[in-house]
Amino acid sequence: MSDTATMVLDHHPHTYPTAEPVATYLTAIEASEMFADHRYQRDLDMARVRRIARQWDPRRINIIDVADRGPANPQGRWAVINGQHRWAAAGLLNPYMALVARVHTGLSLAEEAHLCRELDRRHTPAPENTGHHPTGAAAAAGQTVVEQLLDDATHLTVTAWSRRGDHIERPFVLAVALILHHYRTGLDRDRFAEVLAGLRPRQIAARMDTTAHANTSSRATALAAAGVMVAAYNRSRGLKLDPAALAAGS
Incomplete structure (x- = not known):
């Protein structure tokens, strides 16, 4: 990874x-x-x-x-x-x-x-x-990328879910951030936003692997949730994403 x-x-x-x-x-x-x-x-x-x-x-x-x-x-x-x-x-x-x-x-x-x-x-x-925040050293630049990904992910999840009273759990925001990172050159953001709006958080939890959802690690939960989101995206009309890219480099 x-x-x-x-x-x-x-x-x-x-x-x-x-x-x-x-x-x-x-x-x-x-x-x-x-x-x-x-x-x-x-x-x-x-x-x-x-x-x-x-x-x-x-x-x-x-x-x-x-x-x-x-x-x-x-x-x-x-x-x-x-x-x-x-x-x-x-x-x-x-x-x-x-x-x-x-x-x-x-x-x-x-x-x-x-x-x-x-x-x-x-x-x-x-x-x-x-x-974006200004950057100095390479480490600071890397943190800026993370902050921007989390800001983008938060915007997408809050827009999709908060008005319906859905709870926004941290692993789901991290899952969206991972998708924005791994598929930054192939993801249709408008299409992804529509998929999220039609995919309730409780549906994501229900479709996740039981072991991963029960895991107390935010890492495992976020990866499992991202997999569910990618699968839902691939069921919508348009080019598909490669699910294996989520584990790239791991």
């Missing part, structure tokens, strides 16, 4: 919705339902907002971090912690546009402000529409 595929499987993103209470999860939220709290957010650079809007490509927009302040909060429920220029650009284009958001729950205002600073410090400024 290639180094990039191995890093995808070993990566540990934030928690996704499960039946148990969690502090952080991913979902889709309309731009109009979010707001920026300028007690800790900087003023918007409207020239930057308009530039992002002009160059908008929904497949290349990173996840936005928001705080859930609860439905009774007078300012609104979803406070943007990181990504306010992308959020504002989406609002210019279509206030009802659904954005992939990483939701943080149970934070105080001071904790939101601290997380905002930490996330801002963590990422060197880059054109936000690209979905």
Whole structure:
């Protein structure tokens, strides 16, 4: 298996919705339902907002971090912690546009402000529409590839499943990332998105090998789920993918 595929499987993103209470999860939220709290957010650079809007490509927009302040909060429920220029650009284009958001729950205002600073410090400024972070050494470049794959995979899975109330389990996101990596030159993304939309997570689990699904390893579960997704893709109309490519280099 290639180094990039191995890093995808070993990566540990934030928690996704499960039946148990969690502090952080991913979902889709309309731009109009979010707001920026300028007690800790900087003023918007409207020239930057308009530039992002002009160059908008929904497949290349990173996840936005928001705080859930609860439905009774007078300012609104979803406070943007990181990504306010992308959020504002989406609002210019279509206030009802659904954005992939990483939701943080149970934070105080001071904790939101601290997380905002930490996330801002963590990422060197880059054109936000690209979905890429700047690279330096070869190792950093490899991590950037992984982050981009996971962002793309998250966008596909949240778009396909979250609006129907499906839980987005981490191994399934990793499975989509593996497919995007291994079939990057032959995959029809629009066709794959349609296949995912018609394939519920519980159907994937039901079709997986029982041993693999019971395995506590995210690696084994992600590979098994990817195999189910590729099989479903190959049943749809169009060129087929080689299932053996998932294990290439292993």
